[in-house]
Amino acid sequence: MMRLDKWLWAARFYKTRTLATDEIAKGRVRVNSLEAKPARDIKAGDTVAMRQGPVTRTVVIRALSLQRGAAPVAQQLYEETPESLRLREATAELRRLNNEPAASIEHGRPTKRDRRNMDKAGGKNWGDRWSASVDP
Structure with a gap:
């Protein structure tokens, strides 16, 4: 038996146990299709369904590990x-x-480089003005 949050961390679904605990909460x-708490005991053969971004992943636990190992080792769990x-x-294909x-955004606020190019090209010379008013 092992805590759910520890297993999710050891299996590398989440970077930290805190992140795993937050997602569970x-x-x-x-x-096993039931709401879980971070301290829930899990065993080999249990089914864990988790939502990661837009994707819901469902995995069957094969083994338990008390320590976080390399990714290939974690995939064996x-x-x-x-x-x-x-x-x-299907989600990746979509x-x-x-x-x-x-x-698709073509217009918007100019970047620093765009502003410099506009100043070099001419047009309104904002560098000579001390005010943004229309008066000369």
Whole structure:
């Protein structure tokens, strides 16, 4: 038997135990389809469903480890279900096919480089003015 938050940390789903505890407290982690608490005891064979960003991952616990090891070792602690793998691949494909919303922005506030280029090109010379008023 082992605490859920320790196992999630050891299996490298979260960088720290505190992050794992926070995610469990927010209700983003379920054990055997039941809401869990950070101190819940888990054992090999339990099913853990966790939401990481837009993706929900479902894994079956294969082994327990009291220490956090290298990533290949941590991957030996669990086995992801086939449905979870399909869902994750479908989500990744959707992200790949959809455009980034920020890429469509053509106009906006000029960058420092844009401002320098505009000053060199001419136009209104703001450097000679001591005020932003229209009066000369």
